[in-house]
Amino acid sequence: MIFDFGYLTLVLALAVCAFGMAAGYWGGMLETRGTATAATVSRKGGPSGGPLTASLSHRLTESSFHSIYAVSVLVGIAAVILWYGLLTDQFQISYIWNSSERSLPAFYKFAAIWGGQAGSLLFWTLLLGLFSTAAALTFRDSQRTLMPYVNGTLLATLLFFLVLLVFSANPFEQIGVVPSDGRGLNPLLQNYWMVIHPVMLYLGWVGLSVPFAFAVAALMSKRLDRRWVRTVRRWTLIPWMFLSAGIIMGSQWAYMELGWGGYWAWDPVENASFLPWLTATAFLHSVIIQEQRGILKVWNVTLIWLTFTLVILGTFTTRSGILSSVHSFAQSPVGPYFLVFLAVTTIGFLLLLYQRMPYLQGENEIDSISSREGAFLANNWLFAGIAFVVLWGTFYPMFSEILTGERISVAAPWFNRVAGPLFLLLFVLMGVGPLLGWRRTGAKALRRQFTWPVAVALASVPFLLITSRNVFPVVGFSVCIFVAATIVQEFARGTIARMRSRGETAAAALWGVMRRNGRRYGGYVIHFGIVLIGVAIIGNEFYQSTTHVTLSAGQSVELSGYTLTYTGLGSEQRSNHTEVRANLSVSDTASGRFLGQIAPRRNIYDKTPDQPTSEVGLRMTPAEDVYVILNGWEGDGRSATFTVYVNPLTMWMWVGGLLVVLGTVVSVWPHPRPARAGREAASAFPEGARAGQAAA
Amino acid sequence: MWITFILTGLVGVAAVGYVVWPLFRRTPFAVSHEREDLADLLTRKEVALEAIRELEFDHRVGKIEDGDFERFNGILRSRAMRLIEHIEAYYGSGEGINIATGQLDEALEVEISGRRRVEEAGADEGGIGLRAE
Numbered sequence: 126m127i128f129d130f131g132y133l134t135l136v137l138a139l140a141v142c143a144f145g146m147a148a149g150y151w152g153g154m155l156e157t158r159g160t161a162t163a164a165t166v167s168r169k170g171g172p173s174g175g176p177l178t179a180s181l182s183h184r185l186t187e188s189s190f191h192s193i194y195a196v197s198v199l200v201g202i203a204a205v206i207l208w209y210g211l212l213t214d215q216f217q218i219s220y221i222w223n224s225s226e227r228s229l230p231a232f233y234k235f236a237a238i239w240g241g242q243a244g245s246l247l248f249w250t251l252l253l254g255l256f257s258t259a260a261a262l263t264f265r266d267s268q269r270t271l272m273p274y275v276n277g278t279l280l281a282t283l284l285f286f287l288v289l290l291v292f293s294a295n296p297f298e299q300i301g302v303v304p305s306d307g308r309g310l311n312p313l314l315q316n317y318w319m320v321i322h323p324v325m326l327y328l329g330w331v332g333l334s335v336p337f338a339f340a341v342a343a344l345m346s347k348r349l350d351r352r353w354v355r356t357v358r359r360w361t362l363i364p365w366m367f368l369s370a371g372i373i374m375g376s377q378w379a380y381m382e383l384g385w386g387g388y389w390a391w392d393p394v395e396n397a398s399f400l401p402w403l404t405a406t407a408f409l410h411s412v413i414i415q416e417q418r419g420i421l422k423v424w425n426v427t428l429i430w431l432t433f434t435l436v437i438l439g440t441f442t443t444r445s446g447i448l449s450s451v452h453s454f455a456q457s458p459v460g461p462y463f464l465v466f467l468a469v470t471t472i473g474f475l476l477l478l479y480q481r482m483p484y485l486q487g488e489n490e491i492d493s494i495s496s497r498e499g500a501f502l503a504n505n506w507l508f509a510g511i512a513f514v515v516l517w518g519t520f521y522p523m524f525s526e527i528l529t530g531e532r533i534s535v536a537a538p539w540f541n542r543v544a545g546p547l548f549l550l551l552f553v554l555m556g557v558g559p560l561l562g563w564r565r566t567g568a569k570a571l572r573r574q575f576t577w578p579v580a581v582a583l584a585s586v587p588f589l590l591i592t593s594r595n596v597f598p599v600v601g602f603s604v605c606i607f608v609a610a611t612i613v614q615e616f617a618r619g620t621i622a623r624m625r626s627r628g629e630t631a632a633a634a635l636w637g638v639m640r641r642n643g644r645r646y647g648g649y650v651i652h653f654g655i656v657l658i659g660v661a662i663i664g665n666e667f668y669q670s671t672t673h674v675t676l677s678a679g680q681s682v683e684l685s686g687y688t689l690t691y692t693g694l695g696s697e698q699r700s701n702h703t704e705v706r707a708n709l710s711v712s713d714t715a716s717g718r719f720l721g722q723i724a725p726r727r728n729i730y731d732k733t734p735d736q737p738t739s740e741v742g743l744r745m746t747p748a749e750d751v752y753v754i755l756n757g758w759e760g761d762g763r764s765a766t767f768t769v770y771v772n773p774l775t776m777w778m779w780v781g782g783l784l785v786v787l788g789t790v791v792s793v794w795p796h797p798r799p800a801r802a803g804r805e806a807a808s809a810f811p812e813g814a815r816a817g818q819a820a821a
Numbered sequence: 822m823w824i825t826f827i828l829t830g831l832v833g834v835a836a837v838g839y840v841v842w843p844l845f846r847r848t849p850f851a852v853s854h855e856r857e858d859l860a861d862l863l864t865r866k867e868v869a870l871e872a873i874r875e876l877e878f879d880h881r882v883g884k885i886e887d888g889d890f891e892r893f894n895g896i897l898r899s900r901a902m903r904l905i906e907h908i909e910a911y912y913g914s915g916e917g918i919n920i921a922t923g924q925l926d927e928a929l930e931v932e933i934s935g936r937r938r939v940e941e942a943g944a945d946e947g948g949i950g951l952r953a954e
Contacts, residue, residue: 126822126824126825129822129825130825130828130829133825133829134829134832137829137832137833137836140837141836141837141840144840145840180847184843184844184846185844187843187846188840188841188842188843188844190843191839191840191842191843192840194839195836195839195840198836199832199836202832267860269856269857270857348857348861350861350864350865351864351865351868352860352861352864355864355868416868417868417872417875560884561884562876562879562880562884562885562889563872563875563876563879563893564876564885564889564893565885565889565893566884566885566886566889567885567886567888567889569886570883570884570885570886573883574883574884615882618882618883619878619882622878622881622882626881642878
């Protein structure tokens with residue numbers, strides 16, 4: 126009974142959503158028309174506005190706000206009902222039967238809502254509803270001309286997902302009988318990183334719908350000035366932070382769970398999360414140029430549309446099973462719906478963009494290429510280039526299969542070879558950009574800014590050559606050192622300038638520059654995090670060592686200065702699986718000093734004994750990880766087969782990820798604003814601007 | 822089954838009622854295009870003042886040479902003054918600002934010094950100075 130009610134709430138949400146979307150767009154169009162008429166009449170000196178039209182438009186807009194709140198509540202009810210079903214083992218529901226089992230720990234039962242297709246679509250819809258509600262509450266009064274269209278666009282996206290849930294991927298579909306137990310959650314998903322990683326990705330993906338909705342609203346209302354970009358900057362940074370955290374956590378999951386020695390394989394679904402990250406990052410840089418100089422207006426709306434499209438495309442590839450990968454565990458007929466939605470949004474957006482081209486003229490030109498905007502522009506080209514390369518490599522196997530009938534796969538080495546040099550250039554720009562001022566940086570200033578970072582990078586080269594004769598890691602590391610040096614110099618110069626001008630202590634001055642220029646210095650912290658991630662990638666890519674070995678109890682293997690001795694096998698029964706654990710002691714080969722124990726595992730799940738999962742054994746240090754995979758064993762563990770890796774510098778990837786999150790928090794943290802002059806503060810008018818500034 | 826339909830009916834009536842309720846309310850509120858235009862102008866002014874502050878900061882840390890600083894500072898200040906003048910002329914108290922008497926320069930200096938005061942307070946007092954202001 127309760128599950129029928131759950132499904133009917135989704136049907137109800139769909140109807141409310143369709144009405145709210147129409148109300149939002151209609152209200153917005155009436156408002157835009159009314160404003161244009163009022164402006165014309167006002168110029169001609171006649172009475173302004175049409176009260177009836179204005180009143181209707183206002184009432185329709187209000188109704189669209191109410192629709193967003195109502196849809197969020199209705200979808201929330203449906204999600205709670207599904208969670209109730211998962212936690213109480215209601216296996217008559219097909220989704221629960223497929224994604225859960227009695228012996229599954231409650232932790233994973235809760236997470237099973239995003240472990241399969243229908244549940245994850247419901248969870249996505251719930252998050253989109255919550256984001257839409259948050260945006261509606263935040264900008265309800267301050268962005269009156271944009272909000273009807275923002276509401277309309279967010280409700281249109283919600284409508285699409287509700288159509289999927291009601292017509293194609295019903296999470297409340299019933300089997301007709303009540304099975305005694307479920308089939309269990311995919312073993313690969315029974316890992317703590319898989320509990321949090323999809324939530325982060327969804328928060329990132331779903332959150333990026335809000336800036337897209339604002340871009341559409343700016344185009345439809347013809348208000349394409351700097352206000353909308355200031356408004357959405359924080360609303361892009363926060364989802365971007367979640368997306369970054371989600372990607373890093375996904376890498377951590379792959380590193381710990383998939384057991385192939387690495388963290389990123391350019392898998393199509395990994396690429397699906399990385400593509401919108403690339404375009405969103407480009408957007409975050411280029412909106413600053415629009416804000417500062419009033420240029421790149423077409424590029425910015427295009428970038429945010431691309432980001433939204435890539436989010437939908439990513440969900441499509443994950444959910445349709447069109448690109449086979451380890452993630453494509455859920456294949457279903459939702460593909461055509463996604464294709465139609467992608468086609469409609471693409472055609473609709475491009476037509477709208479074409480119509481609004483006259484309103485998108487730049488207000489200035491770039492004064493000089495040796496300026497921050499010049500560096501940001503080049504960085505945008507590189508981001509776009511990398512996104513194109515990744516997109517091409519991801520979809521090439523599909524196109525080759527469609528065109529020739531033969532599937533030609535594109536593997537990690539191709540991506541590394543093609544995207545690697547572009548990333549290196551991007552890193553160089555990451556160092557160059559902050560050293561340049563807006564508009565123009567003259568030769569003398571360039572010399573002053575670049576001397577120390579370049580000197581430090583060059584000085585590091587002889588030391589790097591000792592570690593490797595391969596030119597690529599040496600160049601890579603020296604670029605990373607150059608970028609790190611520019612960041613340190615930026616912090617030092619800002620702090621010293623403040624100490625001199627205000628006579629503050631170093632700590633107070635550093636706190637002052639970070640607090641007053643949170644956006645700039647938060648950005649530097651993010652850049653430093655990215656540098657650390659780059660260092661980890663280079664370390665892993667060029668200095669990794671590995672061996673594959675079968676050891677009898679008491680036997681040892683040596684690798685990169687470590688001796689690993691196999692001491693035996695043990696097993697333990699858990700709630701829904703058996704853990705088989707190999708014990709190895711690790712010691713330093715040169716000194717013989719004992720360093721610790723490592724225990725790689727195999728989990729054999731009761732429901733899927735033929736799909737054992739690997740839990741790697743790991744000894745992590747800042748210098749390198751000793752990483753062991755248990756491949757198999759003979760008898761009761763008299764001998765076992767292992768793959769051993771020594772992965773240099775990997776820990777810095779996770780530290781870098783943390784810094785990216787921390788830097789984003791510094792960037793979005795509100796900083797002190799000057800009080801308004803008395804007349805402005807007293808005026809009823811400046812509300813919109815105030816909120817625009819606060820949101821920026 | 823009947824309970825399901827009754828429950829759905831009740832939730833449906835509540836949801837639809839909540840959504841259509843604003844359509845039957847009589848509210849005189851309308852979006853003022855003046856309010857929106859002023860908000861746009863204030864945003865532009867805010868951006869211009871922020872750009873002046875960024876330029877001063879870049880100059881102080883040696884990224885902008887003196888000559889370039891003078892030139893760009895002049896451009897940004899005249900843009901900010903034009904915006905202040907525009908805002909005062911169309912949305913001010915009616916007293917107006919006379920460009921010839923240097924009141925515009927004064928108004929700009931007030932705006933910029935307001936931002937500098939916040940910066941000074943930010944170092945050790947956080948937003949306390951701002952709130953007191």
